[in-house]
Amino acid sequence: MKAAYLGIDVGSISTNLALIDEAGELLYKKYLLTHGQPMRIMQNGLRELAREMDGAVTVTGLGTTGSGRYLAGILAGADVIKNEITAHAVAVLHYEPSTQTIIEIGGQDSKNIILRNGTVIDFAMNTVCAAGTGSFLDQQAHRLGIPIEAFGDYALKAKKPVKIASRCTVFAESDMIYKQQMGHSAEDIIAGLCEALVRNYLNNLVKSQELREPILFQGGVAANVGMRAAFERVLGKRLIVPPHFEVMGAIGSALLAKEAVASSGRSRFRGVEVGEIDYQFNSFECEGCSNGCEVMEVKMLVAPGQERLVRWGDRCGKWETADF
Numbered sequence: 001m002k003a004a005y006l007g008i009d010v011g012s013i014s015t016n017l018a019l020i021d022e023a024g025e026l027l028y029k030k031y032l033l034t035h036g037q038p039m040r041i042m043q044n045g046l047r048e049l050a051r052e053m054d055g056a057v058t059v060t061g062l063g064t065t066g067s068g069r070y071l072a073g074i075l076a077g078a079d080v081i082k083n084e085i086t087a088h089a090v091a092v093l094h095y096e097p098s099t100q101t102i103i104e105i106g107g108q109d110s111k112n113i114i115l116r117n118g119t120v121i122d123f124a125m126n127t128v129c130a131a132g133t134g135s136f137l138d139q140q141a142h143r144l145g146i147p148i149e150a151f152g153d154y155a156l157k158a159k160k161p162v163k164i165a166s167r168c169t170v171f172a173e174s175d176m177i178y179k180q181q182m183g184h185s186a187e188d189i190i191a192g193l194c195e196a197l198v199r200n201y202l203n204n205l206v207k208s209q210e211l212r213e214p215i216l217f218q219g220g221v222a223a224n225v226g227m228r229a230a231f232e233r234v235l236g237k238r239l240i241v242p243p244h245f246e247v248m249g250a251i252g253s254a255l256l257a258k259e260a261v262a263s264s265g266r267s268r269f270r271g272v273e274v275g276e277i278d279y280q281f282n283s284f285e286c287e288g289c290s291n292g293c294e295v296m297e298v299k300m301l302v303a304p305g306q307e308r309l310v311r312w313g314d315r316c317g318k319w320e321t322a323d324f
Contacts (some may be wrong), residue, residue, distance in 0.1 A: 004057040005261070006049075006269070007253030008042060008076070009087065010034070010068030013107025013134060014220065015041045017049060018250035019057070020258065024094055028052065029247045031220075038068040039075060039279070046076075046275035061261035062269040063087075063253030074310050075279065075298060077270040079260040080253070085113060085123050087252030092216050093118055094255055095242050100212040103231065103239070104248075105201070105221035107134040112205040124205040134220045137227075140176065140193065144186055151190060155226025158191030165196065172196055194230035202234070213237055218245040277301060286314055295319045 004027055009016040015038055019028040030048060032041050063080045064073040065087035073081040084104075088111065092099045102113035110133060114122040141148040155161075162179050165171035172193065179189050215237060221227055222245040231239055244251060261267050270277075278301040286293045293314040300308045311319040 001055070002057045003060045005061040005063070005254045005258040006059045007063045007065070007087070007250040007255070007257060008045070008072055009084075009247065009249035009253060010038045010042060010064065010066040010072045011106060011108070011249075012067055014246075015045060015066075015068075016247040016250040017045045018244070018247045018254050019049065019053075019059070020251065020254045021057075022258075024255060024258070026244060026251065027057065029244060029250070031246050039071060039281075042068075042072055042076070043275040043277070046272045050272040050275065059269060059272060061254075061257035061267045063255075063257035063260070065249050065253045070312065071296075071298075074312065075277070075300065076274045077268040078257070079264070079268050080256045082253065082256055084249055085111065085120060085125075087249045087256065088218070089113055089115060089120050089252070090255050091248040091252035092218070092242070094251070096214060096216060096240065099214050099216050101215040103201070103211075103215060103217045104219040105133060105217075105227070106219040109133060110201055110205060110219075112201075112209070114209055122209065124207075124209075126201070126204050136172075136197075137221065137224065140173070140190075143173075144190070146186065146190075152194075152224040152226035152228075154187050155191040155194045155224075156229060158185075158187040160188055161191035161195055162188050163196075164189070164192040172200075190226060191230070194224075194226040195234060197227065198230045198234045211235060211237065214240055216240050216242055218242055218248045220246050222246070283313075286319065288318060289316070291315055 004019050004021055007018045015032045015034050017030040021027055030045050032045050034041050062076055062078045064078045065082050065084050069081050088104055092102055100115055104111040110126040112124045138148050141151045162184050165175040176189055217239040222241045228239055280299045282297050284295055286295050295311055296313045297311040
């Protein structure tokens with residue numbers, strides 16, 4: 001039976017799974033909307049993985065990333081838990097070792113990662129303003145009555161993109177409404193919005209950094225051809241969209257899991273059966289000192305009559321379990 005390594009990227013908008021083989025080739029990927037229930041959706045993804053693989057592979061390692069990486073890693077038994085910057089960089093260098101710049105725009109945040117000679121030397125994340133992220137584009141597509149899948153195509157049909165304020169989502173939306181009332185076409189407004197969001201990205205994240213080619217564009221927004229065209233128009237440089245742009249974080253996690261298992265010689269992964277585990281979350285405030293740490297705990301029924309309790313979040317380690 002073929003050995004495989006699983007990566008799970010748990011984000012605010014999507015939860016992504018990627019399965020790779022010993023050679024690092026992608027065997028399976030899944031992009032799932034989180035719907036505010038990251039662990040339930042992760043379990044659903046694991047159940048779908050088990051059905052589709054149908055015993056053809058054995059998952060011998062797990063890596064997690066994303067905003068929900070610790071929770072997912074604890075529940076499923078991750079061999080490595082890494083931040084998004086590391087996971088995305090590892091995946092990009094696997095596909096395009098000469099990459100010098102990564103533009104990553106997801107559902108709720110944006111990232112700019114600078115690489116030189118295969119090493120991350122700088123990065124920036126935009127987690128405060130949602131302008132330019134997938135959720136904002138979804139909102140505007142819905143408001144205009146246009147399917148998000150067609151949003152980029154509208155931008156490419158523009159004859160004269162209008163100027164849209166790019167400081168934040170509130171100003172951008174107000175400006176779009178004003179331009180509509182002035183009689184501008186949807187195509188020109190959408191193209192103007194794409195350019196505004198590119199300016200927002202460059203002003204907030206890139207600033208004075210030099211964006212050298214090759215530049216890889218990934219994350220869910222990379223599917224928007226209008227945003228890609230706007231970046232290329234503003235930068236005067238070509239962007240490369242990798243084949244699995246929407247799950248690169250999960251692929252990077254899987255590659256890191258492969259390295260971790262090779263180094264330790266064993267895996268902590270509980271198996272795809274995690275998709276069937278019953279669990280209960282709870283939290284409490286520790287009153288042991290003035291820190292007042294919020295301690296998270298999860299109770300898992302790992303076998304009939306066998307319950308496992310895992311805690312984390314305290315600074316001193318009083319409640320934390322050493323082996324999850």
